Each structure stands twice: as structure tokens, then as C-alpha cells.
Amino acid sequence: MADELHNATASDLASELAAGRVSSEEVTRAVIARAEAVDERVGAFLHRDAENAVAQARASDLRRRNGETRGPLDGIPVSLKDAIATLDQPMRCASRILENFVSPYDATVTRRLKDAGAVLWGRLNMDEFAMGSSTENSGYRATANPWDLERVPGGSSGGSAAAVAAGETILSLGSDTGGSIRQPAAFCGIVGLKPTYGLVSRYGLAAFASSLDQIGPMARSVEDTAVLLQVIAGHDRYDSTSWNAEVPDYVRALEEEPRRRRIGLPREFFGKGLDGAVRTRVEAVAEAYRENGFEVREVSLPHAAELALPVYYIIATAEASSNLARYDGIRYTRRSEGARDGIDLYFKTRGEFFGAEVKRRIILGTYVLSSGYYDAYYKRAQQVRTVIRREFERVFEEVDLLLTPTTPTPAFPRGDRIEDPLSMYLNDIYTLSVNLAGLPAISVPCGHTETGLPVGAQLIGPSFAEANLLAAAHVYLRDHPHHHERPPLA
Amino acid sequence: MSQQPDIDIDYLSRLARIGLSSEEKEAFSGQLVKILEYFEQIRAVDVTGVAPTAHAFPLHNVLRDDVPEAPLTREQALRCAPAHRDGQFVVPKVVEDA
Numbered sequence: 001m002a003d004e005l006h007n008a009t010a011s012d013l014a015s016e017l018a019a020g021r022v023s024s025e026e027v028t029r030a031v032i033a034r035a036e037a038v039d040e041r042v043g044a045f046l047h048r049d050a051e052n053a054v055a056q057a058r059a060s061d062l063r064r065r066n067g068e069t070r071g072p073l074d075g076i077p078v079s080l081k082d083a084i085a086t087l088d089q090p091m092r093c094a095s096r097i098l099e100n101f102v103s104p105y106d107a108t109v110t111r112r113l114k115d116a117g118a119v120l121w122g123r124l125n126m127d128e129f130a131m132g133s134s135t136e137n138s139g140y141r142a143t144a145n146p147w148d149l150e151r152v153p154g155g156s157s158g159g160s161a162a163a164v165a166a167g168e169t170i171l172s173l174g175s176d177t178g179g180s181i182r183q184p185a186a187f188c189g190i191v192g193l194k195p196t197y198g199l200v201s202r203y204g205l206a207a208f209a210s211s212l213d214q215i216g217p218m219a220r221s222v223e224d225t226a227v228l229l230q231v232i233a234g235h236d237r238y239d240s241t242s243w244n245a246e247v248p249d250y251v252r253a254l255e256e257e258p259r260r261r262r263i264g265l266p267r268e269f270f271g272k273g274l275d276g277a278v279r280t281r282v283e284a285v286a287e288a289y290r291e292n293g294f295e296v297r298e299v300s301l302p303h304a305a306e307l308a309l310p311v312y313y314i315i316a317t318a319e320a321s322s323n324l325a326r327y328d329g330i331r332y333t334r335r336s337e338g339a340r341d342g343i344d345l346y347f348k349t350r351g352e353f354f355g356a357e358v359k360r361r362i363i364l365g366t367y368v369l370s371s372g373y374y375d376a377y378y379k380r381a382q383q384v385r386t387v388i389r390r391e392f393e394r395v396f397e398e399v400d401l402l403l404t405p406t407t408p409t410p411a412f413p414r415g416d417r418i419e420d421p422l423s424m425y426l427n428d429i430y431t432l433s434v435n436l437a438g439l440p441a442i443s444v445p446c447g448h449t450e451t452g453l454p455v456g457a458q459l460i461g462p463s464f465a466e467a468n469l470l471a472a473a474h475v476y477l478r479d480h481p482h483h484h485e486r487p488p489l490a
Numbered sequence: 491m492s493q494q495p496d497i498d499i500d501y502l503s504r505l506a507r508i509g510l511s512s513e514e515k516e517a518f519s520g521q522l523v524k525i526l527e528y529f530e531q532i533r534a535v536d537v538t539g540v541a542p543t544a545h546a547f548p549l550h551n552v553l554r555d556d557v558p559e560a561p562l563t564r565e566q567a568l569r570c571a572p573a574h575r576d577g578q579f580v581v582p583k584v585v586e587d588a
Contacts, residue, residue: 104566197546211545240552241545303535310529321506330581335572342584343507351509359508360518364525366506367497377529382542384532389543421521422528438546463547 005030006167007486010224013170014072017064024064024075027170028057028119031077035122035168038489043143044153044163046082047090047123053077056119063117072227072251074117079169081160082123083130084215085204086110089120093206094138095128097333097353107204108239109173109215109232116231121169125159128355129324130180130208132156133427136418137357144414145187146487147453151411154184160218161188166489171228172218177208178312179406179431181216182443186406186456189445191225191473191483192218194431196463197438198243200229201236209319210241212312212435221483222444222474226250229466248467258471260400261294268305269404269430277449282405285446285457288476289403299395299402301433304388308433309425311388314368314381315436321365324358360421389437396462401472404430406443406456430458440466444473445482454482497522 003012005027016022032050039045060075069075080086083093085103087110092098106114113120127137135143135158143158145151146166153162157174161184164172174181176194185192193216200215207213217228230251235244265286270279290296329335329349336348354362368377395402408429417424434441440463443456457476461469477483499515499522510518564577573580 100572101570104562104569198549237554241549307532307535310532313525314529314532325507329572330579331567332570333572339582342582345582346507347503347509350507351511354508356514359510359514360521362506362508363499363502363510363518364522366502367522367526370502370505379542380532380537382544383537383540384535385543386540387535387537389546422525436543436546 004167006034008170009221010073010076010170010219010227011221013076017075024057024060024119025054027075028053028077028121031121031167031169034166038166039168041144041149042146042162042166042168042489043141044125044159044166044168045122046092046094046125046140046159049089049122053119053121060117060119070115070117073113073231076118077121077170078113078118078228079122079124079160079163079172080110080120081126081157081172081174083126083175083206084110084173086120090123091206092140093129094126094140095353095355095358096139097327097349099334101332105204108201108236110204112231124157124163124172127156127158128358129206129320130156130175130177131320131357131361133179133183133424134414134417135159135184136414137355139355142414145411146489147189148411150413151453152187152414154187154411156180157218158184161185161190161192164188164190164218164220165487167486171224173215173228173232174218175205175213175215176435177212177316178435179428181218182406182431182441182456182458183428185218185443186445187411187454189454189482189485189487190218190220191222191442191444192216193225193229193442193466193470194434194440195229195233195466196243196440198241199233199440199464199466201239201242203236203238207323209316210323211319212316222470222477223251223254225442226254226470243464250467250470253467253471254474256471258468258475260468262399263289263294263296263401263403264299264395264399265296265403266301266305266395267298268300268302271305273408273426273429274405275409278405278407278409278455281447281455282403282457285476286403288480292475292479297399299399301391301395303384303391304433304437305429307384308388308436309429311381311384312432312436313364313425314377315385317361317365318369318378319365321362321369324362327354357421385436388433392433392437392439400461400465400468402460404458404460406430406458410449410453410455434460439463440469442469442473444477445485446480447482448485
């Protein structure tokens with residue numbers, strides 16, 4: 001194994017564990033030590049419970065000695081975004097309003113990870129309630145990009161991306177409502193997959209925009225992404241939007257060449273606002289596929305490119321304004337002191353403990369749903385959402401995959417956009433339409449800018465085509481192993 | 491709808507049950523006007539006869555058998571409450587004395 005333990009892939013570690021050359025306790029202690037060494041600077045974690053992680057690792061080692069090991073994730077450290085519930089662990093969604101919250105149950109993905117023997121390690125930082133693209137909206141601390149500590153790691157799953165990139169965990173889960181897995185994966189030089197809407201249960205994920213949210217894997221390789229997706233995907237009766245069908249074998253899909261090999265480059269995703277270095281890297285990915293015998297051609301997605309942002313922000317904020325009504329100061333949140341009456345308690349609590357971006361989005365969502373504006377904004381946005389969905393359906397009759405930049409620019413400096421919400425929102429211009437259409441998409445590292453910042457390429461597939469998507473991503477990284485590069489962080 | 495959107499921030503704050511400081515009101519009003527102006531682009535698309543999408547793929551009447559399961563215990567439900575007493579949430583008085 002070439003890498004140090006904390007920088008290894010889950011697949012390599014699984015072989016080492018199986019061969020008895022390393023124990024889960026050693027791996028777990030390695031990521032714990034790494035987090036102790038670097039997290040003061042990176043800030044990926046909101047909560048670390050080393051003792052608990054080591055206890056889980058020892059239980060895994062014992063299972064292995066007894067011949068009761070549970071599969072490729074048994075004994076592998078996996079860290080969760082702070083929006084995913086783990087029984088008896090704090091879950092604050094990086095919000096002050098949930099400062100004292102401890103989960104009374106496991107999310108379905110958490111349950112599945114426990115059943116698979118994974119070592120659940122810590123709680124990862126995020127933008128408050130997943131609203132943001134830089135992890136600067138956390139109510140607790142900002143996370144830094146391990147490749148350049150003066151820059152943002154992306155968001156909202158910035159902690160999940162930074163922890164994997166910095167070697168503070170082996171795998172992580174994020175959630176993606178408009179790009180919140182793919183954009184930080186691109187900024188931090190790792191792989192991040194947003195599954196098809198309905199493939200992974202949302203039970204136990206704090207709701208931001210229920211028709212767009214999906215949990216997904218973040219990892220150092222496509223193999224690891226496939227292994228983690230395999231464990232978390234599948235029908236769940238606790239989520240009525242969960243897809244009820246058999247889950248394909250994603251790991252085996254990587255052993256074969258992808259069957260569907262027509263790639264479309266949507267010309268509108270390579271237009272104005274795209275950074276030159278990002279364009280060069282993503283065009284090189286297209287060239288690599290061409291050399292590999294893929295058919296690569298230009299396609300057009302005008303509405304997806306031009307209108308995704310307004311449609312997304314209308315729908316997502318509308319849903320958020322409704323979903324976040326539950327944080328009321330009564331049942332499980334903090335409560336502001338000195339309220340005059342019940343109504344005043346809502347005002348004071350929500351005013352005092354929600355951060356600025358959360359308040360801004362709730363107000364915006366309230367506006368687009370309010371009497372007199374509903375048809376002009378919310379209903380119309382849902383209609384344009386249909387137009388965008390159909391546009392993708394049509395283009396997937398011509399091609400099997402779409403290749404785009406994940407983000408228009410590489411990671412930007414901390415503090416750069418936090419005062420200008422619209423400029424922050426524009427960061428997600430290439431990822432938003434995927435959530436509106438419910439499609440799967442993966443961001444893979446495809447090299448660096450001249451100043452050493454990672455660049456991500458996004459592959460988008462038709463609904464439930466994760467196996468082909470992963471196989472295609474795997475082909476690229478097999479020949480261009482950018483995912484083996486690690487940040488220069490001592 | 492082509493004129494500058496009209497933001498009544500006090501009304502929205504009341505609807506959303508969020509107390510806002512005067513600085514927040516001023517900042518948000520300005521930012522929301524800019525954001526809503528940006529949203530105007532969606533008016534350029536002809537959506538006549540287009541059905542709205544509420545979910546990415548159609549699901550109708552997802553049902554399961556009505557089998558009772560163990561709910562959270564009272565202790566679990568109250569564990570994170572900001573105030574509780576005698577197994578119940580404590581809230582400010584909402585009914586005036588007679």
C-alpha cells in the first residue's frame with residue numbers, strides 16, 4: 001500500500017484488513033491522530049468522539065477475528081455531515097438553534113453503515129442547514145480548504161470534503177440539494193456523487209428542500225464511492241419518495257468497460273463566466289474520453305443552463321421556509337429567554353439563533369409563497385422545472401452522459417463572496433439543474449490550476465444510471481489518476 | 491411584474507415568525523430586491539399548458555400497511571426540550587386568565 005493509513009482508500013484498507021496486515025483500530029487511530037494534528041487549521045469537524053470510534057474499531061477487529069466480518073466497509077472510518085442523524089450523537093446542522101440537540105434515532109443511511117460494520121467517526125461541519133456554498137455559514141466555525149487554507153472548501157458539505165481530502169477520515173457522507181456534494185468535492189480534489197433522487201433514503205436527514213435533497217458518498221476514488229453507495233442505496237419504507245427497485249452491483253460495474261459511451265458537452269455550460277483554467281482541464285477530460293473510444297459531441301441545454309438558478313432558488317427557499325418552521329423554540333431547539341408570549345417566543349428564538357443566510361432564505365421562500373406572488377414565482381418555477389426536466393430527457397435520447405465543469409471557478413478566497421448572496425449562488429450554476437431534474441451526477445478531480453487548486457469535472461447521467469456513471473468516471477481516473485494527489489498539508 | 495419588486499419586510503418577518511433587527515431588515519430588503527430582479531428571467535419562458543413539477547419523478551399514493559410500531563418514549567421525546575416538567579413541554583402562557 002503506497003499511502004499512509006490515513007490517506008489510503010477504503011478499498012486498499014479493506015484488502016489490508018482482510019489480509020490481517022492492519023487492524024481497524026490502527027486505521028481509526030491513524031485518522032484520529034491526523035485530525036488532532038490538522039483539524040485546528042482545517043476545521044472539518046464540529047464534534048470528534050475518539051473513544052467511541054476506537055470502541056467501534058475494536059468491535060470490528062473482534063468480528064474479524066471471529067470470522068464474522070460484514071463486508072468491505074467493516075472497520076473503515078466513515079464520517080457524517082452534521083445533518084445526518086446518529087443515535088445519541090449531537091446533530092446541530094451547524095446551527096446555533098440546535099446547539100443542544102442529540103439525535104433520538106439513526107438515519108437510515110446511518111443504520112446501514114452500522115450494519116455494514118463501518119466505524120462512525122465524528123460530525124462534519126457544513127453551512128447552516130446546508131444553505132451555502134463555502135461552509136462559511138456554519139454557526140460554529142468556518143472550514144478551510146486543505147489545498148490552500150486561505151480558501152473555502154466549498155459547501156454546503158465542506159467539512160465532508162475537507163476531512164476526506166486532509167486525511168482526517170477515510171470516507172464521508174454529504175448531502176446535495178443544489179451541488180452541496182459535488183462543488184466541495186471539486187474544490188477539495190476528491191470524488192463526490194449525488195445519486196438519483198429516491199435512490200438513497202432521506203429518513204434522518206434534516207430537511208432543507210425535500211424535493212431536491214439527496215445523501216451521497218464522498219471519497220478518494222471511484223471504487224470507494226461505489227462501495228459506499230452500495231451500502232446506503234435502496235428502498236426504505238420510512239421515506240415515501242424512496243425508489244422501490246433492486247439496487248445494481250455498482251462495484252462490479254467498475255470491472256467492465258462502460259456500456260453506454262456517448263458523451264454530450266452542453267455548450268451552454270462552457271460559456272460566459274467559466275474560468276480559463278477550469279475550461280482547459282475539463283476540455284482535456286473530453287479529449288481523454290475521445291482517445292478512449294467514447295463518442296463525444298456537443299449538445300444543447302439552454303434552459304437548464306440559463307434558468308436553473310432562479311428556478312432552484314425559488315423552489316428551494318419555498319420548501320425551506322416550510323421545512324424550517326419546525327425549529328420553534330418549543331420541542332427540541334434552544335429557546336430565547338424573556339419572550340412575552342407564545343408567538344413572541346417564535347420570533348425571538350428564530351431571530352436569535354438562525355444565522356443570516358438561513359433567515360434570508362426563509363424570508364425569500366416566504367415571499368415567493370405569499371398571497372399574490374405564488375403564481376408568479378413558485379408555480380411558474382415549478383413549470384420551468386418541468387421544461388428543464390424534459391430538456392434533459394430529450395438530450396439523453398442523443399447521448400448517455402453529459403460532461404461539464406462542476407464549478408465555474410476553482411475554490412475562492414475565504415470572505416470573498418459572503419456579503420453578496422447572488423455571487424455565492426452563481427457558484428452552483430452547473431450543478432443546480434441536476435437536482436431540479438432529479439438526476440445522478442458525479443464530480444471527479446481532473447487536475448489543478450497553475451496555483452495548485454483542484455478542478456472538478458462533472459458527469460451527469462439519466463435517472464438510476466449510477467452504474468454506467470461510475471464506470472465512466474472510473475475509466476477516466478484509471479488513466480489519469482488525479483485522485484492520488486494529496487494536499488500539501490503537514 | 492417588470493417594475494421593481496415590492497418587499498414589505500415587516501410583513502414577511504411576521505409571516506415567517508422571524509424577528510429581524512433593523513440592520514437585517516435593511517440589508518435583506520436590498521438583497522432580496524436584487525435576487526428577485528434576477529428571478530425575473532423565468533418570465534421569458536412560455537409555460538402555457540406546462541404542468542408544474544413538484545417532484546423529480548412521479549410517485550402516487552405510496553402506501554404501506556398500517557402496523558403500529560414503537561414510537562419514541564416520552565423521555566426520548568423530551569430529552570432535547572428547552573423546558574419540560576412532569577413529562578410535558580413547558581411553553582409560555584397562551585390563554586389569558588378569565
